[in-house]
Amino acid sequence: MAPLNAHLPPLLILLMISSGPRMIQSTRIFTIVNYCQETVWPGITQGDNFNGGGFELKSGQSIVFTAPVGWNGRIWGRTGCKFDQNGSGSCKTGACGTSLKCKASGEPPASLAEFTLAALDFYDVSLVDGFNLPITVTPINGKGNCSSVGCDEDLRNTCPSELAVKSNGKVIACRSACDVFSTDEYCCRGVYGNPVVCQPTYYSKTFKQACPTAYSYAYDDPTSIFTCAGTDYTVAFCSSRKQTVCTYHDNKLACSASKGLKLSITGWWALVFAMPLLLTF
Template structure:
């Protein structure tokens, strides 16, 4: 009988990050909690990845990890699947590969679901399927302002049109974009289609949008796909099956959780740390 650390594993990681960084470092950075709710191991990639374990790491099913990113960081985070790496971090992935290495130095190969961030006085963030889809991914923001949830909960691998499907051993492992497959100006929003007035949703982008209404489905899908938040921390969940599930982050000297009733500040700083430690000793789930 195996045991795994479930959702609240992120608490201890947050505590370690905060206590090891010191109060000034924590307050001057954004906290990123990355959770793998998929049934399989994934290998998140990050670029630029200096603040994220060098740009890549393994994340088993049910695990989570926490990083600090400074204001001014602008980059992307995605998931890789079907990876095999040796002890030196050399290897390859079926989807999202970034140059046959565990620690990504560049963007992942298409198709891949992407989260994109620009951290400033006003943060901008989104989830993009413009380069295709390989994993469901959701971004929750804890901050002030709009701070809407972005992402794609649906598994488009199950409904991917056959002409866009990427298969391995007869199983669909990713869904390519129409631009990637057909390489036309219309699908790629280039040439005479290189502006928002002319480049409009297509049959394929509409299928993506209907399944994932808060994710980019094509290049000029800005109005319903890009979000802003002030002074925010972020929870990125792969394979989040229910947006109302409880997820927590340590933000603004408080442990804050979201659930069916929205965001709630549970307790102050030190009581929050004590509560998190208590939760850590009791929230083991049999799997």
């Protein structure tokens, strides 16, 4: 994970105007941010509201989408990707086939942000399918518990050797024990297919210790699933759960972003201009 700057991050002042009717409460705003020191190719299913389910996001960039209540899906990061001008290619981790636009979930190992949008939203970050990037979810302007959750530790640095995925000698992802050993105990299936019998293992405890608010195995619900009502979300790669975030909703702006953040807007509302104010102690 990219180290957090010890200085107060620059404040990105965004002035936006609406080119259509005001946002209604049945819509959620998603801001997806890349704080990693490498390019990330986010994948999303269902991706109709998210640029078709896939796009490139360079280090320090973010992009904003809207999704209706009733949407449910997953957001994850792909790494080491190469796509041609037709959107065909491959990724070293998180691939959803050979297309830039994802129509299916990412291949394990991949860190997942999962959402079910309703009158009361449910959201979580899951490492059940393994880990490839630090990822956090922060609700903004919501009502209820609305905790910031996820995995902000880079488990590639501490991945047990038997779970490690390497490229050119470097660990690029950490597989789940289920994916590696495929036993009923690790996969919570067969006689282990219920929360009473399927208990944390050495490997899931290792994940949980590093990322206490993320799913570490299939029945990790009590400490891993969260709720919030009427909220917007920031999904950030390589960010701390305490990282400042920004959103724009109902003609009200609340933004405090990190150094180098470049914001792109999609949908019916437009960015007029952005002026970074460099603030240091």
